[in-house]
Every structure is written in structure tokens, then in C-alpha cells.
Amino acid sequence: MIRNKTTEYALTILGFMATRNEDMYSAEYLHKQLNIPRRYLRRLLTDLSKHGFLKSTSGRNGGFVFARDLKEINLALVINTLEGYETLCTCILGFSCCIVDKPCIMHDTWMEARSKMVEILSNTTLADLKGKYQMDLIKKTLDGINTV
Amino acid sequence: MIRNKTTEYALTILGFMATRNEDMYSAEYLHKQLNIPRRYLRRLLTDLSKHGFLKSTSGRNGGFVFARDLKEINLALVINTLEGYETLCTCILGFSCCIVDKPCIMHDTWMEARSKMVEILSNTTLADLKGKYQMDLIKKTLDGINTV
């Protein structure tokens, strides 16, 4: 359930890349934009490539691009991939996974609290974020025209 | 956002104690019931006492009882107390806290996904858990009568 800073970084990176329109994103560029430690960022980027989210190009002018369509990457998938399988359906009392036939005391409460969240994360793709971001930009531009 | 095993342990302990009817819970008893490492459990119990959830009694026949009414302890409070202030309202991209006037790309999505969860956790007290647990017991007993 989003235990890692690494997952946060991954979401930052993918979210950032999804909402901009560069042809290619180098680690150095992302480092400068996002303030994620250089070396750690690099490693994470290769990880994200290995996990099939990004595609890397070595050598000069190299960098990272998305390996799949933005519509195919939802936030829950990113979290699950980075934190190991099924972290989004773990028991709140630390049992590795919620067991339906032997639920813990918190099970009902936790299921209810958690499921809505997981649903929204699963239904939000990077493409959706891009859409929202662009709408925001348009709004800001219009505000600028109206106020100045 | 429930990053710690320690928080899980705390919920396990408090949830367990809330749903039973012992006069007093010793660390040793809780250790045996809950399988939380002995020494770590002890420390956590004194922590929970310092935080005002429990009240400890030293010496022989000593142990822990609740320091407050179960109705006054909700799950969000436990999580916040154990993980430091306001972990339940952190930004999903790792900014220390969600800032309304400078939201991140994920803000809207995350707020929506998170708020429902926090709401439920805040509205569930240990007293509610006790109620649910007792209802479960009653149901199981009735089932037993019907099926056997």
C-alpha cells in the first residue's frame, strides 16, 4: 500500500513523462526537473524499462520513452509492479494477503476503505493524467486572458 | 499511509484487545496470541502507553489495559500517531503534505481515492470493531445450531 519512496518516485517520473511532449527523456533531464537523486533515478529508470513501462536507448542522444500506450498503464499497475505482487490487496494487520475465508478483525472495515481507493487507482491511466494536465493548462491560459 | 509494520502490529494489538474481554493483557499473553516478536511487542506496548492509548501496570499480575474509552480511539488516529503526524494526508508523489494551492499531477485522483479511505478509517473506532466482532460470534453460534 505505497510503502516505498521508490514507488513515489516512479509515479512522479511516469506522471511527468506522460504529461509532457518530449521525444525522449534523459536521466539527467528528469533529475533536474524532478529532484530525484541522480544515481537512484538512473537505476529506477532501468528498472522501469525492465518492467516494460519504458524503453531505453543507449548512447549519445539516448534516453527513455514509453514502451506502451499510455492508456495501458494505470496507477495500480505501477504500484503493484514496484512494490511486488498484490501490495494493493494486503491485509491491514500484516497478513500477506487478505484471506476471504479467514478474515481478520479489521477485514470488513479495511476492505471497504481500501477498495474504493484501489478502484480509482486502477481506473486511472497515464493517458487520463495527460488529459487532466492539458485541461489544466487550457484553463490557466484562459484565466490569464481574462484577468490581464 | 501505513508504511510501517509497527503500525500493523499496533492495529493488531489494539484490535485484539478491543474485541476480547480480559481484565488485563500481559505482553507475554499478547505475544502468544498474536505472534509478534516478544521484545519488539513489549516496546511497542510501552509506546502505546506513552501515546495514551494504553495504561500499564508494573509488577506481578501487571499488564496493559485501555487508557481511554474505545469510542475515543479511531483507526486513523492510531495510524497517525504511530507513523508521525499527518501520514494519512501525504501527497502520493512524496511531497510531505498535499498542498492545495500547488497540487501535483496526481492530486485530484489521489485525493478522491484517498479521502474515502481516510473517512472510513476515521469513522471506525475500536468500539465499532468490538461490536462487529461480537455480532460475528453470535452469527457463528447461530450457524452452528442450524447446521449441526
Next chain:
DNA sequence: ATATATTACTACCTTTTTGTAGTATTTATT
């Protein structure tokens, strides 16, 4: 060809979290 700008790999260091050990203190029982 060489220099340069990039990713890839491996090993290590640091910090945080989790877990353990030893000893002191408290209190009921005998």
C-alpha cells in the same frame, strides 16, 4: 578515430526500520 553524452552493471555506503539482549524496577505471592 576520437571525444562526448548517454545507459548498464556491480558493488558499496548510509539511514531507517525491525528485532534482540541485558539489566533494572515494580509489585503480588509465599
Next chain:
DNA sequence: AATAAATACTACAAAAAGGTAGTAATATAT
């Protein structure tokens, strides 16, 4: 008073997470 059963305190050890360093490999530009 002695014993036993409990918590309290402090320091340390182990494991996991986060972060760094050095070097190799790759590919473009000149």
C-alpha cells in the same frame, strides 16, 4: 525477606530501503 512475574530502559544487531561510486558499454557527432 525471598521469589517470581511482570514492565521499563538503554544499547546494540540485523535487515531493508535509500542513495552513491566506479567502470563498462553504446551510439552519435565531429
